[in-house]
Amino acid sequence: MRTLLQRLTGEDAIQLLIRLGLLALLIFWTFYLVRPFVTILVWALVLAVALHPAFVLLARILGGRPKLAAAIFTAINLAIFIGPAAWLGMGAADGIKDFAAELAAGELTVPLPPQALKTWPLIGAQLYELWEQAATNLGPALHQVAPYLKPFAGTLLGLVGDAGVGAVKFLLSVVVAGVILPYGPQLVAAARGFLARIVPEQSEHFLDLAGATIRAVSQGVIGIAVIQALLAGIGFKLAGIPIAGLLAVLVLLLSIVQIGATLVMIPVIVWIWTDKDVTTALLLTFFLGIVSILDNVLKPLVMGRGLTTPTLVILIGVIGGTLGHGIIGLFIGPIILSVAWELAVAWIKTDAVPLQTVVER
Numbered sequence: 001m002r003t004l005l006q007r008l009t010g011e012d013a014i015q016l017l018i019r020l021g022l023l024a025l026l027i028f029w030t031f032y033l034v035r036p037f038v039t040i041l042v043w044a045l046v047l048a049v050a051l052h053p054a055f056v057l058l059a060r061i062l063g064g065r066p067k068l069a070a071a072i073f074t075a076i077n078l079a080i081f082i083g084p085a086a087w088l089g090m091g092a093a094d095g096i097k098d099f100a101a102e103l104a105a106g107e108l109t110v111p112l113p114p115q116a117l118k119t120w121p122l123i124g125a126q127l128y129e130l131w132e133q134a135a136t137n138l139g140p141a142l143h144q145v146a147p148y149l150k151p152f153a154g155t156l157l158g159l160v161g162d163a164g165v166g167a168v169k170f171l172l173s174v175v176v177a178g179v180i181l182p183y184g185p186q187l188v189a190a191a192r193g194f195l196a197r198i199v200p201e202q203s204e205h206f207l208d209l210a211g212a213t214i215r216a217v218s219q220g221v222i223g224i225a226v227i228q229a230l231l232a233g234i235g236f237k238l239a240g241i242p243i244a245g246l247l248a249v250l251v252l253l254l255s256i257v258q259i260g261a262t263l264v265m266i267p268v269i270v271w272i273w274t275d276k277d278v279t280t281a282l283l284l285t286f287f288l289g290i291v292s293i294l295d296n297v298l299k300p301l302v303m304g305r306g307l308t309t310p311t312l313v314i315l316i317g318v319i320g321g322t323l324g325h326g327i328i329g330l331f332i333g334p335i336i337l338s339v340a341w342e343l344a345v346a347w348i349k350t351d352a353v354p355l356q357t358v359v360e361r
Contacts, residue, residue, distance in 0.1 A: 039169060039173075039325045039328050039329065039332060040169050040172050040173050040176060040328075041173075041176065042332055042336070043169070043170070043173040043177075043328055043331065043332055044172075044173045044174075044176035044177040044180060045177075045180065046214055046218055046331075046332065046335055047077070047173060047174065047177035047218075048177045048180040048181050048184065048187075049211055049214045049215060049218070050214060050215055050218040050219055050223070051073055051177070051181065052181065052184055053215075054073075055069055055070065055073055055181050055184075058072065058073070066181070066182040067182050069181070069182075070178045070179070070181040070182050071178065073177075073178060073181065074174060074175060074177070074178030077174045077177070077178075078171070078174055078175075081170055081171065081174060127270070166327030166328045167327075169328045170327075170328060173328070188207070191207055192204070192207055195207055199347075202346070202347075205346065206343055206346065206347075209342055209343060209346055210339050210342070210343060213309070213338055213339045213342045214335060214339060216338075217309070217314075217334060217335045217338045217339075218335055220298075220299050221255075221256060221258075221314065221334065222256065222331050222334070222335065224255065224294070224295050224298050224299060225251075225252050225255035225256045225295070226252065227294070227298075228251060228252070228255050228261060228291060228294050228295055229248045229249065229251045229252035229255065230248070231291045231294070232247070232248050232251045232261060232264070232265075232288065232291050232292075233245060233247075233248030233251075235284060235287050235288045235291060236248060236268065238284065239268070239271075239272050239275075239276070239284050240275075241268065241271070247264055247268065250264050251264050251265075253318065253330075255295055256314065256318055256330075256334060257311060257314055257315045257318060258311045258314065260292070260295065261291065261292045261295070262292050265288050265289070265291070265292040268288065269284075269285050269288060269289075272284050272285065272288075273285070308342065308345075309337075309338040309341050309342060310341075313334075313337050313338060313341050314334040314337070314338065316333075316337060317333035317334035317335070317336065317337035317338065318330060318333055318334050319333075320333050320337070321333015321334065321336070321337075
């Protein structure tokens with residue numbers, strides 16, 4: 001750049017700087033205008049990439065009608081979101097709001113165990129004593145640390161307040177994804193041309209890797225976690241648990257970060273056996289037990305290959321996405337960060353091969 005400026009005359013240099021300044025202003029202004037829609041467009045692209053194989057199959061079944069297939073997919077996605085997802089979302093919002101209010105007021109307590117727990121054979125007495133000790137000791141401890149947790153309660157209330165905006169973004173993303181689906185080949189060609197200017201030798205590989213990673217994370221991690229949370233929420237509602245929506249969101253989070261839903265299921269099943277009759281408790285335990293291992297069964301079938309992205313990267317994506325973009329960031333964060341991780345690893349491996357060759361020579 002310095003050599004180029006030295007070769008230019010004073011007038012040419014000024015014109016070049018003016019053009020670069022105008023280009024920078026245009027880029028900044030364009031980003032400023034589209035910034036409110038970035039999360040919508042990104043989630044719509046993720047949905048389009050994740051649904052593309054099924055969309056192609058449905059379009060072929062419908063006799064080569066891509067627009068009709070896109071309309072069907074959009075209607076199904078809207079029905080899922082407006083129906084059970086909205087139902088659980090409102091329950092989760094109420095649960096988070098009550099939890100945050102108790103946390104801010106310092107009234108968060110652990111309930112005492114029911115007396116029926118003592119009658120359980122073998123483990124009843126020990127479990128009752130352990131629960132009673134937890135309720136007795138954790139209650140005062142939570143009361144003491146409550147003043148320090150008030151900022152966290154404010155963050156939770158802020159997330160609940162953003163839930164309405166996030167819901168609108170979800171709806172718009174579903175509609176935009178339906179519009180994008182029929183134009184998949186044109187978008188792939190545009191992405192290929194863009195990558196060819198940045199990484200000419202690896203453009204095809206990087207494009208295939210990005211698409212495979214988006215499908216793996218969105219289907220094998222996010223998709224299965226959403227299904228697991230919805231089924232768990234239905235089971236919690238049938239069990240009559242007051243905070244069913246909040247527990248379903250906790251199942252969603254634990255499933256996304258690859259910890260699993262067992263940490264939530266075990267206490268819930270214990271509560272069910274203390275509150276319900278034997279037949280109801282047995283049926284709910286069977287249902288929730290299947291839900292808790294659902295991810296272990298579906299992930300090998302959906303993903304086809306193991307996810308190479310570390311769990312820590314997904315966890316950072318979940319936390320960072322939620323704090324940065326609200327509810328919709330919970331799903332966008334781990335996908336974007338996983339794609340960035342996979343591309344960075346592939347780039348490093350690609351650059352390491354010529355370097356190793358030079359060293360050997």
